[in-house]
Structures are given as C-alpha cells and as structure tokens.
Amino acid sequence: MNHGTLRGANSAPSQRSLANTRAPDEGDGVDTSPDVSDSIAKTTCYMCACRCGIDVHIKDGKVRYINGNKDHPVNRGVLCGKGSAGIMQHYSPARLKKPLLRTGPRGSGEFREIEWEEALSIATERLSKIRRTDPKKLAFFTGRDQSQSLTGWWASQFGTPNFAAHGGFCSVNMAAGGLYTIGGSFWEFGEPDWDNTKYFMLFGVAEDHDSNPIKIGLGKLKARxxxxxxxxxxxxxxxxxxxxxxxxxxxxxxxxxxxxxxxLLKAGRVDLDYLLRYTNAHVLVIQEPNAADDGLFARDGNGNPLAWDRVAKMPVSATDNGAKPALTGNFQVDGRRCVPVFQLVADRYLQESYSPDAVAERCGVAADTIRRIAAELAHVAFEQAIELPVAWTDWAGRRHETIKGRPSRSTL
Ligand code: SF4
Structure with a gap:
C-alpha cells in the first residue's frame, strides 16, 4: 500500500510530491461510503424561498446530514451551502428552545428562559387589555417563518388591520415589480425563461436565495x-x-x-404592443399644475381611468379592449390638458441628463459600454424575437394561439 510522501505537521505543502499522493479507497480497507443513517426523510428545504427538495439522513432519531433530492424538479439534486447548514436549525447551540423574558432594561441583553405557560399568560394579559379597548392599537409583526397566512388570519380575528411580516418589506415588492415589468421574478413567483432566453442581465442578485434553480438555469444559458x-x-x-x-x-x-x-427611446426600440397589452402606458394623466388632481389619472364618471382613442379622437375607458389608445400626444378632456403615461416617460427619460455621457461617471461605467449594452439588448429583443406555440387568453378575454417573446431577460 503506497501512502505517498508522509506529511508532518510542519512540512510545507510545496515540499510534498503531489504525484505520489492519492485519496484512500476501498482497496485500502477504508469504507468510503459508510452507512450513516437508518432512515431518510424526504422534505423541502426551508432556508430560502425556493424550496429545494432534500433528503434528510437520520440516525438514532437525529439528523446526520442533508443532501439534495435528485428527483425534485426545483433543484434536481443540487444543494447549496445554506441548505446544507439547515441542520443547524436543529442543533445550533444558539437555537432558542424556550421563550425568553427580558429581565433588564431594554437593550441590556438580559433575559431569562421561561416556560410556555408563563409566556402565554403574560401575552394574554397584555393583549386582552388592548383588545378590550382598541384592537387597532396592536401592530403585529412576524418574522420570516412562512406561516404568514396563519399569523395574518390571527391578527384580523384579533381586530387589527396593522399586521405585516417579513415578505412585505423584502421580496414581495421585488417580485411584484418583476411580474409587472419583465413578466416574471424568481423563487415561488416564477422564473426567467431559462430555455429560451438569449440575453440575460443579472442585477446585484443575492446569491443566498434561489441559488440552486439559478445555478441550474445559468448552466442552461451557458450551455446554449x-x-x-x-x-x-x-x-x-x-x-x-x-x-x-x-x-x-x-x-x-x-x-x-x-x-x-x-x-432605447432614442432609437425607437420600444415594444408598443407590449406596453398597451400589459401596462398602463396609455392611461391619461391630468396636467393642470394648479389643480388638486394634477398628476393623477383622468377618470370617467364611474372612476375608470381614461385613454385617448386615436381613431375615434375622443376619450375612452382605458380598459376598453376595442379601443385604439394613443401612447403619445397632448389631449383635452373636459377642457383640461391630459397626456398618456408613456408621453411623460418619454419626455423625462429622453432628457440629456439621462444620456450615457451624463451618467457614466456617477455609474462608474463608460458611456460607450452603456450604449453597447442598450444596442445588444435591442438587437436580441427585436431581431431575435421568438414565438412559442403556447395558447393563452389575455386580460380582455382574447385568445392567442402563440406567445411572442423578446428573449432578453433581466433578474434582480
Ligand atoms: S437554494 Fe439552498 S437554501 Fe434555498 S431552498 Fe435550495 S437548498 Fe435551501
């Protein structure tokens, strides 16, 4: 049996002959795959929101280690470092096992463990006073425990509208923004189209979230x-x-x-059909600087937002699916000046202060690079558009036999 050059504690790595080293194997009498568990629990990882499938290996009633479930569609066996560390949810010495009661002044960090009965009776006494007087005085905030439907239901039964949880301050806003703009987000909210995207822009992604699906997706992009x-x-x-x-x-x-x-505006590379179909770019905005409703949507008597029909040359409901709404122009509605949302966007962002030359220094990105990225984005979106044979029905009830896509994607 050749163990290669022996390495003492003080030997420098450069003095070893790597050619003579190798890992021990079965032939050395070393069991390289020992049985470390007597059962495997199949479940999903709770360490971030994408819920990878995991196999939790258990021995003598204790979790020994976690690996990815190869059959799970989200991660296909991949497990990230954070998911592996899920074992510490059970065994971290810092884990709270009982409620803590503050015993010193706020901020002193002085607590003592109490039993659940005592914690519940303290909470019940305080909460019952609030509920008797004015339940709305309770502001109820919960952490990232994924039981927000239950905690929200509890708060509304208590009688307070003042409840929130982690997501409302974090990912839900990002996800809503993604859904309304690029048609998708990530985690449980949907994903970029990894199979069809040709140009993928990644803005400051937090890699501790959704990392396995993103890693798999990036692998697909690179392979294609x-x-x-x-x-x-x-x-x-x-x-x-x-x-x-x-x-x-x-x-x-x-x-x-x-x-x-x-x-993109300067080059006229704007998907107007998309804006009309999915956004409020055509809705009229009141432009009366001295009026109380300056800057608000123009509405009809029923409160519906208005658009300007460029064929009928009159205001119509912005949700009228037979209308031909204008995206640019100035219009008079009941004697007041109104312009479509898109006109405001164009007026503002065509200003020289948003040009690549004007922002380059602040962004630390050369103006030519910004121009190049915009041109590449437009080229893929408009010259390499795709059409998928997937039937769908839009918001107005119109059926479409295919989905047209612009295969440039961004994720945040
Ligand atoms: S990406 Fe990592 S942390 Fe998130 S669910 Fe999957 S294994 Fe868990």
Whole structure:
C-alpha cells in the first residue's frame, strides 16, 4: 500500500510530491461510503424561498446530514451551502428552545428562559387589555417563518388591520415589480425563461436565495451559448461566470437602467404592443399644475381611468379592449390638458441628463459600454424575437394561439 510522501505537521505543502499522493479507497480497507443513517426523510428545504427538495439522513432519531433530492424538479439534486447548514436549525447551540423574558432594561441583553405557560399568560394579559379597548392599537409583526397566512388570519380575528411580516418589506415588492415589468421574478413567483432566453442581465442578485434553480438555469444559458451580462460591483459567484461583467458603482443600478431606457427611446426600440397589452402606458394623466388632481389619472364618471382613442379622437375607458389608445400626444378632456403615461416617460427619460455621457461617471461605467449594452439588448429583443406555440387568453378575454417573446431577460 503506497501512502505517498508522509506529511508532518510542519512540512510545507510545496515540499510534498503531489504525484505520489492519492485519496484512500476501498482497496485500502477504508469504507468510503459508510452507512450513516437508518432512515431518510424526504422534505423541502426551508432556508430560502425556493424550496429545494432534500433528503434528510437520520440516525438514532437525529439528523446526520442533508443532501439534495435528485428527483425534485426545483433543484434536481443540487444543494447549496445554506441548505446544507439547515441542520443547524436543529442543533445550533444558539437555537432558542424556550421563550425568553427580558429581565433588564431594554437593550441590556438580559433575559431569562421561561416556560410556555408563563409566556402565554403574560401575552394574554397584555393583549386582552388592548383588545378590550382598541384592537387597532396592536401592530403585529412576524418574522420570516412562512406561516404568514396563519399569523395574518390571527391578527384580523384579533381586530387589527396593522399586521405585516417579513415578505412585505423584502421580496414581495421585488417580485411584484418583476411580474409587472419583465413578466416574471424568481423563487415561488416564477422564473426567467431559462430555455429560451438569449440575453440575460443579472442585477446585484443575492446569491443566498434561489441559488440552486439559478445555478441550474445559468448552466442552461451557458450551455446554449446565451449571453450573460452581470451588473454588480463584485465579480464573485454568478458574476464570475458572466460573459460580460459591468462593475458598476454601488447604488447606481437604477440610473444605469434609465440610461438604457434613454438609448432605447432614442432609437425607437420600444415594444408598443407590449406596453398597451400589459401596462398602463396609455392611461391619461391630468396636467393642470394648479389643480388638486394634477398628476393623477383622468377618470370617467364611474372612476375608470381614461385613454385617448386615436381613431375615434375622443376619450375612452382605458380598459376598453376595442379601443385604439394613443401612447403619445397632448389631449383635452373636459377642457383640461391630459397626456398618456408613456408621453411623460418619454419626455423625462429622453432628457440629456439621462444620456450615457451624463451618467457614466456617477455609474462608474463608460458611456460607450452603456450604449453597447442598450444596442445588444435591442438587437436580441427585436431581431431575435421568438414565438412559442403556447395558447393563452389575455386580460380582455382574447385568445392567442402563440406567445411572442423578446428573449432578453433581466433578474434582480
Ligand atoms: S437554494 Fe439552498 S437554501 Fe434555498 S431552498 Fe435550495 S437548498 Fe435551501
């Protein structure tokens, strides 16, 4: 049996002959795959929101380790470091096992463990006073425990509308923004179309969330030769495998995007059909600087937002699916000036202050790079549009036999 060169505690790695080293194997009498569990519990990981399938290996009633479930559609066997560390949810010495009662002044960090009966009786006494007087005085906030439907239901039964949970301050806003703008987000809210995307922009992604599906998705993009562009001050993680890394100054991503919008507007590379179908770009906004409703949507007597029909040349309901709404122009509605939302967007972002030359220094990205990214984005979106044979019904009840897509995608 050849163990290679023996390595003492003080030997420098450079003095070892790597050619003579190898890992022990079965032939050495070493069991490289010992049985460490007597049962495997199949469940989903709770360490972030995407819920990878996991196999939890248990021995003598204790979790020994966790690995990815190869049959699970979300992660197909992949497990991230955070998911592996899920074992510490059970065995971390810092885990709270009982309620803590503060015994010192606020901020002193002085607590003592109490039993659940005592905790419940303290809480019941305090809460019953509030409920008797004015339940709305209770502001009920819960952490990231994924039981928000239950805690929200409890708060509404208590009688307070003042309840919230982690998601409302974090991912839900991002997800809503993603759904309304790029048609998808990630985690349980949907994902980029990894199978059809040709140009993928990645803005400052937190890699501790959804990492397995994103890793698998990025692998698909790279295998197909799609271009991955990352916009991130750091070139680590996903950014290290990007084809094009834009090392932007922290906090200026929004300005960078507005400069892209400036370029796309200037070049006329705007998907007007998309804006009309999915957004309120055609809704009229009141432009009466001295009126109380200046800047608000113009509405009909029933409160419906109005648009301007460019064929009928009159205001119509913005949700009238037979209308031909104008996206640009100035119109008079009941003697007041109104313009479509898109006109306001164009007026603002076509200003020189949003040009690549004007933002380059603040973003730390060369103006030519911004212009190049905008041109690439437009090229893929308009010259390489795709059509998928997937039937769908839009908001107005119209059936479409195919989905048209612009295979450039962004994720945040
Ligand atoms: S990506 Fe990691 S942390 Fe998130 S659910 Fe999957 S294994 Fe768990």
């Amino acid at each position: 030769g799609a271009k991955v562009v990352s916009i991130n001050p750091c070139r680590t993680g996903y950014n290290a495998i990007a084809d094009d890394w834009i090392g932007i100054r922290p906090g200026t991503d929004g300005l960078f995007v507005l400069a892209l919008i400036h370029e």
